[in-house]
Amino acid sequence: MQPDTSAIPIEPCKHCGTDAPVDVHFCPRCDRILTLGRHGDYFTFFGLHRRLRVDIKDLEQRFRALSRQFHPDYFHNASTTERLASLERSSYLNDAFRTLRDPLARLEYLLKLEGFKPKESRDASATVPQGLLEEVFELNEELEAIQDIRADGAPADAIAERLDAARRPIEANLAEHERQLDALMATHDARFDAGAAEGRHATLAQLRTLLLERTYLTNLLATVRRELNGGGAASS
Amino acid sequence: MSKVVGIDLGTTNSLVAYANGGAPAVITDESGDTLLPSIVSIDALDTIYVGREAQRRLLTDSARTVYSVKRFMGRGIEDVKDEERWFPFKVSGEAGGVVHIHLGDRELTPPELSGFILRELKRRAEAFFMKEGDFDPEVVAAVITVPAYFNDAQRTATRDAGRLAGLEVLRIINEPTAACLAYGLDKRREGIIAVYDLGGGTFDISILKVEEGVFQVLSTNGDTHLGGDDIDRVLVEIVAADLGLDPATQADAVQAVRKAVIQAKWDLSEFDETHVELSQGPGCTTPYRRRLTRAEFESLIEPIVARTLQPCRRALEDAGLEPGQVADVVLVGGSTRIPMVRREVERLFGKTPHTDLNPDEVVAVGAAVQADILVSGRREMLLLDVTPLSLGIETMGGIVSKIILRNSTIPASGSEMFTTFVDSQTAVDIHILQGEREMATDNRSLGRFKLRGIPPMPAGLPRIQVRFQIDANGILSVSAHELRTGIEQAIEVKPSYGLTDEEVERMLIASFEHAQEDINARMLIELRNEAETIVAATEKTLRRPDFAGIAAALLKANEVVTIHAALTDLKQAMGTDDRDAIQVKTGVLNQATHHLAEVMMNWTVQAALAGRTADDVAAQGR
Numbered sequence: 136m137q138p139d140t141s142a143i144p145i146e147p148c149k150h151c152g153t154d155a156p157v158d159v160h161f162c163p164r165c166d167r168i169l170t171l172g173r174h175g176d177y178f179t180f181f182g183l184h185r186r187l188r189v190d191i192k193d194l195e196q197r198f199r200a201l202s203r204q205f206h207p208d209y210f211h212n213a214s215t216t217e218r219l220a221s222l223e224r225s226s227y228l229n230d231a232f233r234t235l236r237d238p239l240a241r242l243e244y245l246l247k248l249e250g251f252k253p254k255e256s257r258d259a260s261a262t263v264p265q266g267l268l269e270e271v272f273e274l275n276e277e278l279e280a281i282q283d284i285r286a287d288g289a290p291a292d293a294i295a296e297r298l299d300a301a302r303r304p305i306e307a308n309l310a311e312h313e314r315q316l317d318a319l320m321a322t323h324d325a326r327f328d329a330g331a332a333e334g335r336h337a338t339l340a341q342l343r344t345l346l347l348e349r350t351y352l353t354n355l356l357a358t359v360r361r362e363l364n365g366g367g368a369a370s371s
Numbered sequence: 372m373s374k375v376v377g378i379d380l381g382t383t384n385s386l387v388a389y390a391n392g393g394a395p396a397v398i399t400d401e402s403g404d405t406l407l408p409s410i411v412s413i414d415a416l417d418t419i420y421v422g423r424e425a426q427r428r429l430l431t432d433s434a435r436t437v438y439s440v441k442r443f444m445g446r447g448i449e450d451v452k453d454e455e456r457w458f459p460f461k462v463s464g465e466a467g468g469v470v471h472i473h474l475g476d477r478e479l480t481p482p483e484l485s486g487f488i489l490r491e492l493k494r495r496a497e498a499f500f501m502k503e504g505d506f507d508p509e510v511v512a513a514v515i516t517v518p519a520y521f522n523d524a525q526r527t528a529t530r531d532a533g534r535l536a537g538l539e540v541l542r543i544i545n546e547p548t549a550a551c552l553a554y555g556l557d558k559r560r561e562g563i564i565a566v567y568d569l570g571g572g573t574f575d576i577s578i579l580k581v582e583e584g585v586f587q588v589l590s591t592n593g594d595t596h597l598g599g600d601d602i603d604r605v606l607v608e609i610v611a612a613d614l615g616l617d618p619a620t621q622a623d624a625v626q627a628v629r630k631a632v633i634q635a636k637w638d639l640s641e642f643d644e645t646h647v648e649l650s651q652g653p654g655c656t657t658p659y660r661r662r663l664t665r666a667e668f669e670s671l672i673e674p675i676v677a678r679t680l681q682p683c684r685r686a687l688e689d690a691g692l693e694p695g696q697v698a699d700v701v702l703v704g705g706s707t708r709i710p711m712v713r714r715e716v717e718r719l720f721g722k723t724p725h726t727d728l729n730p731d732e733v734v735a736v737g738a739a740v741q742a743d744i745l746v747s748g749r750r751e752m753l754l755l756d757v758t759p760l761s762l763g764i765e766t767m768g769g770i771v772s773k774i775i776l777r778n779s780t781i782p783a784s785g786s787e788m789f790t791t792f793v794d795s796q797t798a799v800d801i802h803i804l805q806g807e808r809e810m811a812t813d814n815r816s817l818g819r820f821k822l823r824g825i826p827p828m829p830a831g832l833p834r835i836q837v838r839f840q841i842d843a844n845g846i847l848s849v850s851a852h853e854l855r856t857g858i859e860q861a862i863e864v865k866p867s868y869g870l871t872d873e874e875v876e877r878m879l880i881a882s883f884e885h886a887q888e889d890i891n892a893r894m895l896i897e898l899r900n901e902a903e904t905i906v907a908a909t910e911k912t913l914r915r916p917d918f919a920g921i922a923a924a925l926l927k928a929n930e931v932v933t934i935h936a937a938l939t940d941l942k943q944a945m946g947t948d949d950r951d952a953i954q955v956k957t958g959v960l961n962q963a964t965h966h967l968a969e970v971m972m973n974w975t976v977q978a979a980l981a982g983r984t985a986d987d988v989a990a991q992g993r
Contacts, residue, residue: 195582196583199582199585199753202585202753202755203585203750206753206755207843208744208745208753208754208843209748211541211745212748222782222842225782226784226840227784229779229780229781229782233779
């Protein structure tokens with residue numbers, strides 16, 4: 136296990152003043168629901184380590200159990216402070232569950248927690264990742280060629296066939312990225328369990344690159360699909 | 372302890388139910404009715420009628436009677452322009468504001484009109500508790516259901532209606548979710564459940580996962596302007612064209628047509644053909660009779676049924692499921708009695724939908740269960756619902772930036788950082804929207820907020836964090852902080868399509884002035900209700916396609932003539948205020964149809980046992 140060297144943040148219970156760690160949900164002394172701490176994270180909130188591979192059944196069970204503790208339904212007759220705490224804690228729980236149950240959202244979240252910047256800007260998808268330059272160049276050429284023959288009135292199935300051919304290498308690359316992401320996540324968890332902080336950080340950096348590339352590949356496929364559905368105009 | 376009830380505030384009918392730790396049950400009125408028609412009428416003396424009496428007044432005083440008010444909740448005049456022509460009442464309102472409905476010389480908002488319906492349900496429940504000998508029969512609070520696809524404005528309008536009726540609205544819950552709660556409780560089923568809810572005016576589809584007593588909604592979709600009303604309108608247009616009716620000047624006649632086509636619609640859920648029948652009256656110089664087959668009816672409503680299927684597919688996709696993964700399909704809402712609807716749902720999900728719970732009552736029962744959970748604090752069951760539409764704010768260029776995505780479990784929150792564009796700017800305008808479209812103008816405007824009191828700083832320096840919180844009712848609240856100074860910002864809200872708190876306060880006072888209870892009037896109404904029930908049942912039997920055969924074989928020679936005479940007599944008496952005459956003639960018709968009822972009952976039993984047609988049974992009787 137990775138030793139946690141940081142001090143555990145404390146906040147006093149608004150009801151009895153007892154100091155409680157921010158990720159404890161109920162006051163150790165008076166048992167009332169605590170207002171939401173500001174320093175916690177989704178993993179600790181669920182009582183989980185910062186691992187990338189999560190047992191979904193277990194996560195769902197924790198989600199249901201915590202929902203049963205916090206839900207505003209059960210604080211109907213409580214004080215205003217407790218009602219607010221229940222509302223905030225439930226909202227946070229729902230956000231946390233939505234993020235952690237999805238492997239990629241989970242990875243993105245962990246990267247942010249560990250200090251990696253999520254994306255440079257809103258247009259991150261417009262800058263081609265280094266590893267994909269060649270591939271993107273080829274695809275763009277092919278798409279232009281297809282647009283030309285479409286303009287010249289080529290039959291629809293001929294266009295569809297070329298688009299399919301153009302799509303296949305990207306799909307293969309995407310599948311390869313998924314496989315590598317999977318393997319690296321396992322590596323990350325092993326390093327986490329071994330307490331190898333530096334190795335873990337390096338794995339996260341690799342994961343971040345792969346994740347950005349993967350996002351880019353997904354967008355490329357969407358472009359091809361749009362082209363397949365009649366060309367050019369964004370349908371959604 | 373005072374009571375907390377569950378209320379299904381429907382487009383066509385409303386119901387109230389109660390659970391007290393035990394089996395939940397729908398509360399009936401004095402004449403045993405569970406359904407309260409969601410119709411309000413106000414006469415020239417300002418007396419307010421709700422329910423069946425208002426429904427009758429639709430035929431005699433349609434300009435002062437309003438139905439389907441739910442379609443106007445939280446909506447603007449521009450949303451309802453298209454269909455206004457077929458409503459007997461007039462509506463008005465400013466663009467982007469609350470709709471006003473005209474009843475004679477009075478103008479009322481949809482929350483006020485819904486408030487009258489809620490107040491009648493509150494009265495009904497209190498009368499029931501009083502009769503039960505309860506020490507504290509007062510109903511102070513309620514859980515009220517809304518379509519899952521209702522937006523923030525429509526939910527808020529519903530909550531306002533509750534306040535206007537003198538009810539504390541403990542919770543707004545979604546109709547399909549309430550139905551699933553009632554269903555899950557009844558069947559003790561777990562797994563993926565799809566609830567298909569086609570009501571009078573709204574359509575919802577919700578996909579839920581039920582596990583360990585937690586009812587978690589995975590996704591929801593729908594259309595808040597699609598339901599039985601639309602089916603009725605298609606049929607009304609055909610008959611009105613036959614008769615050459617002009618809805619603008621012959622509103623009472625159009626309502627008579629509407630009543631007749633609704634009857635025919637119901638018939639066709641049972642029989643392969645029926646007749647739309649209208650007796651002579653205003654706008655109808657000779658008796659009108661038009662044959663309508665089920666096949667013809669289905670081709671007419673096919674486009675309406677088809678409009679429900681796309682939302683179902685989207686909901687499945689959002690939940691990440693294939694139709695085959697759905698374990699149970701539950702049907703809710705009166706319109707799911709239509710065989711074609713059942714067939715199409717079955718085809719989409721590949722399994723026979725459950726129809727064993729009463730589709731009219733199941734939502735109210737679920738609301739009562741939720742009310743019981745809130746009051747008792749018992750934790751065996753928990754509803755986790757979602758917000759049906761994404762919430763966002765308008766950014767530069769009229770683009771929407773989404774803050775809380777659709778199908779997020781509620782309560783849900785999100786925050787967004789704002790800053791200033793010019794030096795020493797002290798206020799920022801924020802436009803909040805709900806919907807899935809890119810451009811702000813294509814989405815629903817929820818309101819405009821003004822952040823005030825920002826400390827004067829150079830442009831771009833203030834960091835104002837705005838927090839959006841959707842509570843367990845699916846209703847939004849907003850708060851803001853300037854992070855550099857920690858100053859809490861004042862927020863001014865101008866709701867689009869909604870009432871301000873002050874307006875609700877004012878209406879609350881006004882509604883007390885008009886509340887009146889007249890015991891004699893109520894007795895007359897009850898007698899008319901009773902009369903109407905037996906008239907409807909008798910007419911339905913007489914309209915059966917196989918009636919002539921049954922009558923020839925099994926009834927005495929002059930029996931049918933006697934029944935017709937008693938029927939005409941009673942209908943004539945119902946048009947008067949003569950209580951004794953109504954009572955006596957109800958008795959006469961009851962007597963006249965006694966043998967017929969027995970014959971029909973035996974026939975139904977025999978036919979069911981032998982699986983034979985009417986003609987077979989009639990032949991045997993001969």
